[in-house]
Amino acid sequence: MNVHFISIGGSAMHNLAIALHKKGYKVTGSDDEVFEPSKSRLAKHGLLPESIGWNPENIHSELDAVILGMHARADNPELIKAKELGLKIYSYPEYIYEQSKDKTRVVIGGSHGKTTITAMILHVLHQCNVDCDYLVGAQLAGFDTMVRITKDAPVIIIEGDEYLSSPIDRRPKFHLYKANLAILSGIAWDHINVFPTFENYVEQFKIFLDTIEPKGFLAYCELDAELKKLVQSYPNTHFETVGYGLPKFKVENGVTTLLTADGDVAIEVFGEHNLMNMNGARLICNKLGVSDVEFYKAIASFKGASKRLELVAKNDQTAVYKDFAHSPSKLKATTAAMKAQFPERKLIAAMELHTFSSLNKNFLKEYDGSMATADEALVYFNHHTIEHKKLEPISEEQVKEAFNSDNIQVFTDSKKLETYLLAQKWKNANLLLMSSGNFDGIDFKELAEKVLN
Incomplete structure (x- = not known):
């Protein structure tokens, strides 16, 4: 496969480029600015553009796909050339789906906690030797990149952002993944420049429910009143829903301890929002074959995602x-x-x-x-x-x-x-x-x- 990235320097874009390079694809890219750490990481893999800026000559008929980042504009000269040649143009969420349509897709959505929940699930699966691909919004300890795409992993864990997919695709990213297993952590108005009213913002989460695959599964935080109202009023029952809240816990001398049926478990992270995130992560891990005992043993060593408390x-x-x-x-x-x-x-x-x-x-x-x-x-x-x-x-x-x-x-x-x-x-x-x-x-x-x- 021969793939070109327009705006390769973006956080998710450069990680996807590296992931496809590791998969054996021929990867090229362009951007009008590339900052650290993207610059060094692309250079390490031989993917840093030779020159800065857009060049229509980068676009040719031998390309199997062009992946368009949010940083590019709709009048980008490389994008215009790709359209003229009739090439397949994807936003990165579209391409993530294209790469994972034969896998079990786990999508983590919500106004807050997405990165942390995704990181928790990945940490536990890693500890339990469950092979999986992933897309996460922060660098995690023990993981080389923020994106992994392989041929053989049966599962992919996707952080499902509600922001726009690309300059020419105004759909929220999490609408494009078609989850088999999903989490929604809560609904609190954000991205006012894209969703000018709260009602318009909430509608995006209703559409997300529409995209969950038949016989799928949704875990949702039932302590969030708006989310609970949305899920409980949702007319379609083509997937299973389970609500979650706070687990039992105690805080002593600055240490949070979970009070589980199998004993007390001291953990590294703290805060009720993180404990709720942990409960949601546990439900997904259960669906992927990880028992509660295995989950709590693994989560005890989770130190959090970058820049999250x-x-x-x-x-x-x-x-x-x-x-x-x-x-x-x-x-x-x-x-x-x-x-x-x-x-x-x-x-x-x-x-x-x-x-x-x-x-x-x-x-x-x-x-x-x-x-x-x-x-x-x-x-x-x-x-x-x-x-x-x-x-x-x-x-x-x-x-x-x-x-x-x-x-x-x-x-x-x-x-x-x-x-x-x-x-x-x-x-x-x-x-x-x-x-x-x-x-x-x-x-x-x-x-x-x-x-x-």
């Missing part, structure tokens, strides 16, 4: 964690988890408004009370980022009013934020940094070392 550094009095959280539901869950795990310590939580939705004037009200469990809550945003995204300006006062908590302080200068953090007393206190970015240049590891010292 990830420990940056700690000493005996202070811990610094980072998290990808940026949407209201994620902020609420992550902040509450930190406070519950270390109730005797002061919690200073800092988050960055960085995404299109989070910086949208009309969406801000969704953050009401989302950081209320922190002792101090610091919200950062950059006026230049708003201008760059061509959004309406927002003020510090609007942000503070939207979060609607007495503990909120708002910063628009990352240097001032860092200076403020370093001026605090960190004895018996924790720091939680939440962003899909880096607060405009803050080095989390360097900051953590200064905080601990």
Whole structure:
């Protein structure tokens, strides 16, 4: 097979390119920018484009497939050439389905927790020597790439993102995988630039239910009221549904322990949202032949996915964690988890408004009370980022009013934020940094070392 990637430097795209290269395919690609770690990883496998930019000469009749990434535009000259030649053009979710249509497809969807649940399932299957392919949204310990596609693995574990598939395919990615086994972790409005109303957003999850294969299986978090309402009102019964909630557990001295029928199991991760994620992962692993005893033995060593409540550094009095959280539901869950795990310590939580939705004037009200469990809550945003995204300006006062908590302080200068953090007393206190970015240049590891010292 001869495959060309338009926008090969993307996170999922470069991983899929490497996976197909390992499968023996002839892989080429192009992009107008390639950053680390994509650049080094593509170069390692001989897949880094020789020159930066788009070149229609990359497209020729011998190509079996062209895979189009979201970073490319609809008027991309290579895409236009591929259309002129009548080549098969796929978004990467379409191509993942094409590569896995003869496998058992496990799809993990939901507004939050997708990466963590996917990582939990992969960790357990790996520990239990269950062969599987996968697509996951973060780098995982023990896994070389974020995508694996082989000829022989009977199962593929897919993180099912609800964002758009490609510039010319406006369908959410998770609609294209046609799950045999599925999880939905919850529904909390996100991607306002694509789904302008909550009702429109919820409709995407209803469509996802339509795509589950006959005689399939759905595990869903029944503690999420909106999701429970959707599943229980769904008219079609062509698949089995099982709801899940919180397992029994206890927290002592900063350690969370599961109270199972086969004994207590101390685990590395914490927070009620992670425990619910774990319960969903367990139901899927059961369907793949892993018993509860095997699951709990394996999950005990799971340390979490990258940037998901990830420990940056700690000493005996202070811990610094980072998290990808940026949407209201994620902020609420992550902040509450930190406070519950270390109730005797002061919690200073800092988050960055960085995404299109989070910086949208009309969406801000969704953050009401989302950081209320922190002792101090610091919200950062950059006026230049708003201008760059061509959004309406927002003020510090609007942000503070939207979060609607007495503990909120708002910063628009990352240097001032860092200076403020370093001026605090960190004895018996924790720091939680939440962003899909880096607060405009803050080095989390360097900051953590200064905080601990």
